Amino acid sequence: MKIKLLDDLFSKSAPMERRDYEAGDPVFSQGDRALNIFAVVEGQVKLERYTIEGRSVLLHAADAGESFAEASLFSDVYHCNAIAAMPSRINIYPKDHVLGILRAGPENAEMFMALLASQVRVLRTRLELRNILSAKERIFRYLLLAASPENPEVLISVPLKQLATELGLAHETFYRELASLEKDGIIERNDKTIKILRASII
Amino acid sequence: MKIKLLDDLFSKSAPMERRDYEAGDPVFSQGDRALNIFAVVEGQVKLERYTIEGRSVLLHAADAGESFAEASLFSDVYHCNAIAAMPSRINIYPKDHVLGILRAGPENAEMFMALLASQVRVLRTRLELRNILSAKERIFRYLLLAASPENPEVLISVPLKQLATELGLAHETFYRELASLEKDGIIERNDKTIKILRASII
DNA sequence: CGAGTCGTTGAACGGAATCAATCGTCGTGG
């Protein structure tokens, strides 16, 4: 979820706390009273849940720019642990204040609902991409989706390595297949953009 | 998103339409005025977007029990095509009526936000599972998450084949690894349940 | 200038997909 939009919405007329964490610092723990929702400004936060026999399983890794624990707005306690995975800076929005804003008027609530619904859409799409086995095909479809219908040029604003992770590929594979796509004249790479030359990899 | 909860929320004091579609029938098309949101009762609906050169890319396949086009509540037009992938029955909730309900009181809006937030949580978790390369490990973590901390028994209410798809595995692989987990004494399988015997696959 | 990271390519391995075949069950219609 775009952190800026969230900020615009939740920092309205209110103090928002920004705190720094060291790697390993807990942000909150499973069972704690849910008092805040959060957004990662810098760093990464791991969300994990304790399961049977004290074992913990990773639920999500929230990277810079992501919000997390939104569901805690509607729950009394946190249902997982949040731990800074590296030195991190985190925005903290008090739950009661946020709920106040959401209740203040339908516009605010609807803005938040729109953010959530769009997040759902993005996640579903990302999940669908993962159903594509072939690395080349997955990368290509990603590019098709990232390009607008009118403009076949995709702006790459994050390191390719990170893109690879987002697509669920080893970065070596990603580089390789990008190179292969370019060699086959399907895409053209420039400094920070990738241009789709043909809308088919055949 | 649980269709029942949605129904409870959106069918309040209002007519909800239920319509049947044949395979290939369009539910709505990219660019159409967004007038409804939907839920699949039976069948499957494919959501796809037109990209450059008239090519379309699958965004999501909504199965029975899922809602779709929630984001259209906050958009003037649909941004993708929805097509029945097989004979399907679909609930249709008129957007203006739904928005009316959401504006009627904060409880309704908050119920919907809670649904969306929980959906986000589920999708993030599912995505995180996909980051696990090893089929056995992925299946095992899934089971750990599906089991409650107190009760190591997981109720399997859908065909295993479908579970395999959800986990992003070929069903053959899924059966194989389940068998292997059982052989190693890590799980115990009964008719409709799987019991976790050890919280580690080592 | 050195440490760290990104980007890139090569070689080898391993494991999941795929193709294939069988069995059991359930529903259906002749």
Next chain:
DNA sequence: CCACGACGATTGATTCCGTTCAACGACTCG
């Protein structure tokens, strides 16, 4: 009522391709 088809569950054999390990150049930043 039984034959048949459809589908889920299961196991075997084979193939393929993405991961992994490794090494290197380019670049940035302190």
